[in-house]
Amino acid sequence: MFERRHEPLLPFRAFVLRVARSLALAFAIIAFALGMGVLGYHYLAEFAWVDSLLNASMILSGMGPVGDFKNDTGKVFASFYALFSGLAFITIAGIIVAPVAHRLLHWFHIEEDKEGKRQSAKAKRQR
Structure with a gap:
C-alpha cells in the first residue's frame, strides 16, 4: 500500500487521498465497534437505546462505563467489550497515524541532489 524506500515521495494530492482513505477506514471501524456495543448493551445489559449508545461511546473512547448493570x-x-474497545482504540490510532508517520520517515530517507532537489537514494545511484 505504501511506497518503498527507493521509490520517490508520493505527490501531495495522492498523499491526501491516502489520508482520506485511512480516515474512512478508521471511521468504519468506529461505527462497527460502536454498533456492536450499542446492540450488546441494549439486548444483553437491558439498557435503553440512548443509554446503550452512551455506555458504548464512553467505553470505546476509554472513559469508562456510565450506568449500573441489572444482570x-x-x-x-x-468486560469483553472493554477489552475489545481497547484493542480497537489502538488499531484505529495506528490506522490514522500510519500515513503521516510513513511519509515523514520516507521523507527522511530521500537525499538531495546537487541542484537541491530531493530524490530517493536509488534514483540518485542510477544517475
Whole structure:
C-alpha cells in the first residue's frame, strides 16, 4: 500500500487521498465497534437505546462505563467489550497515524541532489 524506500515521495494530492482513505477506514471501524456495543448493551445489559449508545461511546473512547448493570450477562458483556474497545482504540490510532508517520520517515530517507532537489537514494545511484 505504501511506497518503498527507493521509490520517490508520493505527490501531495495522492498523499491526501491516502489520508482520506485511512480516515474512512478508521471511521468504519468506529461505527462497527460502536454498533456492536450499542446492540450488546441494549439486548444483553437491558439498557435503553440512548443509554446503550452512551455506555458504548464512553467505553470505546476509554472513559469508562456510565450506568449500573441489572444482570450478570450485562457485566460479562461490558468486560469483553472493554477489552475489545481497547484493542480497537489502538488499531484505529495506528490506522490514522500510519500515513503521516510513513511519509515523514520516507521523507527522511530521500537525499538531495546537487541542484537541491530531493530524490530517493536509488534514483540518485542510477544517475
